[in-house]
Structure formats: C-alpha cells, structure tokens
Amino acid sequence: MGIKVLGINASPRKYGNTAKLLEIALKAAKYEGADVERVDLYDYRIEPCIGCLCDDERCCRYPCVIDDDMRILLDKVLSSDALIIATPIYWYGPSGVLKNFIDRLTCLEHMIFIEGKCWAEGKVAGFIAVGNDTGAIQVIAYMMSVLNSFGIAIPPWALAYYTKSGDVLSDERALLDAANVGRTVVLTARALKSLDVKQWYVTDYRSMLPNWCSEIQQLTEKLRESEWSKRKDLVTKLLPRQHDLS
Incomplete structure (x- = not known):
C-alpha cells in the first residue's frame, strides 16, 4: 500500500540541525517503503492568515482566498498521507513561517x-x-494539539527534539528518535489506510445525545446524593461552626 510522506522544514537553514533531523526521519520513512518529499518553507511566500472566517464562515475554504505560494503547499499536503514537521524553537514557539x-x-x-x-x-x-x-515540548505540544484538531492522527513515538549546541549528527539518541518518527508515521498511515474509514468525525450521535445526557444526569444526581453526606461531614469539620451546609 503506497504511502507518501511530506517532510516540512520550517528552519531558514537548509543545512542546520532541524533539517538534519528531518532528513533522518525521511530516510527512515523511505526505508519503511514510503515515497518522501521535502519542502523548505522559507522558499515559499506564505502570507499571514487574515481570519476571513470571522467575517463569514463560507469565506474560509479551499482554495484559500490569498493568492500566494501556500496554494502549492496545500496541494502537497492534500496529496500526502503523512506529514513530518520540523521547526527551530523561537521563544518557546515554532518559527514564524511555520505558524x-x-x-x-x-x-x-x-x-x-x-x-x-x-x-x-x-x-x-x-x-x-x-x-x-x-x-521543545511546548512547541511539539502546540503542533500536536492543533493538527489533531484537524483530525490528523498522532502515532506513538511521534516526536523528536534536540536542545543542545553542536552537531546533532553526533547525538545517537536524537537520531534514533527522529528515525522512529519517520517509521511510526508510515506504519500508522498504512494502518489507517487499511481501515478505509470514510469519515472520522461524525454527527451520527446527535439523536442519541438527549438520552445519554438524561442517563448521565440521573446517575450523577444519585452519586451526588450518596457522596454529599460524606463530603458534608468532612467540610463541616473544616469550616467554622456558623456555616450551615444543609
């Protein structure tokens, strides 16, 4: 089953440690049988988002209304099964171009x-x-939370980081971490493809929600009644005598 991985270098240095770890990840992805491609974001003109969805939700759609190189990158994202995003750390966040x-x-x-x-x-x-x-963890947590909010899956061992000076190619642990990023995105993408799920986020539960909410409300009220007497005794001991908790 063919898998395409898009590597995204968000560093202005094509030769730096960020790019080196990305290359390790892409080599591992290729070793696992994926087709790989790398893009360097600083080679593209990417204008800031203008938040048009705040004017009218129908305005925010593909293709983006802004006419710049992001249209090229959006098509590359759409044609890929997996992304590996590598960024330098700028003041506890990603690079501006990645944002x-x-x-x-x-x-x-x-x-x-x-x-x-x-x-x-x-x-x-x-x-x-x-x-x-x-x-590093703040940057990765940011990227994970945003992309998962897009419905993008995060595999096990999907992160690698290096926060030292010197050449990262001499740090075996960082290299192994990056290689496993490449490996796990390919394995996960292949597994998800085999499931052939047409849509992950569904609204089919809408008709069931009223009954579920009613059941949960009844359960929590019973739990409150049984638990409150215990909690009331505890809190009464802690509060001054004049407080009435009944």
Missing part, C-alpha cells in the same frame, strides 16, 4: 463546515523541534 503555514491550513479544516468533512482528516503527523534553548 503562518499552520494558520493557513485552516482552509482545509474549515471544509467541515462547507462539505461536512475536514480535508486533512485521517492523515498522520510527526514532529521535530530543535534549539539550543528550552521550549
């Missing part, structure tokens, strides 16, 4: 309000953060 890139992906996510499905849903992503400073 613009992620913001502009909103036109794919917002298709859920136009056609009922996010166009990025079901893809897979892995993450790399590099910088001689703290903030």
